[in-house]
Amino acid sequence: MKKENKKLDHLFEKFENQWDIEIIKNNHEERFVKKLKSKKSNWKRFVAIGIAASIIVLLSLSIFNHTPKKTEELQFASKETKQTDSIFTVLIERELDKINEKKSPENKKIIADALKQMKVLDADYEKIMQELKTNGESKQIIYAMISNLQTRISFLQSVLQHIENKEQKINIADEKTM
Structure with missing residues (x-):
């Protein structure tokens, strides 16, 4: 276990100056929440449009699909x-x-x-x-x-x-x- 910790410490030391560090701006959390909410509304529209398109396709298939049915087998009198x-x-x-x-x-x-x-x-x-x-x-x-x-x-x-x-x-x- 100690060997693994030493290896990790060595790795961190090796790449110590290469870390990409950026300071977060003041309103970061508010901007993040705003973007998150705006993406949800797009997703809801996409789902609604997808459902509507599926219904239209199913209705058009059922209306325009006129396959002849085998209703005329034999017309027996009795x-x-x-x-x-x-x-x-x-x-x-x-x-x-x-x-x-x-x-x-x-x-x-x-x-x-x-x-x-x-x-x-x-x-x-x-x-x-x-x-x-x-x-x-x-x-x-x-x-x-x-x-x-x-x-x-x-x-x-x-x-x-x-x-x-x-x-x-x-x-x-x-x-x-x-």
Whole structure:
């Protein structure tokens, strides 16, 4: 500790005549407080202007941003038809998720073929929906819609069953070789 004090004393002695010493004027504290207060008022203005500019930007974005919303999904005449479509759509999505979970190098080709077939069934469904838009609900169109949805679900279930059977056969073969 004494060595450190000696080093500091030596340092102060070395630079003793080089210190920048200035005598403070009489009203120094008053001038300092005055400058400090004047800077605060500028800061308050800057904050207020920044907040106002942010509000203007947000308002202009919300007013001038006219992105088309997906309000026009399908205009079904009856709630039952819309409900049927949404239920089947959820079921189809669940089956697709199950199939995608089963992705593996062994199942790659089966899943790719299944997705191609699903695109064909989706295109047929889109044609039925276009027909529904133009001609309105009729028994034939609703039957075609439900039939397409059922076909897609059945198809996905059979693909999933096929994948599971294939995995089971592989597991059984692996057990026999051990």
